[in-house]
Amino acid sequence: MAAQDDVAALTACFVVIPVVIVAPVIWAGAGIISFLQPILIPMAIAAILAYLLVLPWSATCLSG
Numbered sequence: 914m915a916a917q918d919d920v921a922a923l924t925a926c927f928v929v930i931p932v933v934i935v936a937p938v939i940w941a942g943a944g945i946i947s948f949l950q951p952i953l954i955p956m957a958i959a960a961i962l963a964y965l966l967v968l969p970w971s972a973t974c975l976s977g
Contacts, residue, residue, distance in 0.1 A: 946953065
């Protein structure tokens with residue numbers, strides 16, 4: 914019976930420890946993204962526009 918209790922305790926530790934490590938990493942990542950948001954939003958819009966505008970021009974140039 915004691916072996917089952919040990920396994921349950923180890924299982925709980927192996928579930929809690931990654932959560933304790935991952936939660937602050939996600940929290941810090943969200944803080945960094947919110948700090949960089951004024952820079953990231955225009956860059957994301959520019960990247961999407963560049964991707965969308967390259968498709969018609971590349972097809973026109975290749976068929977030349």
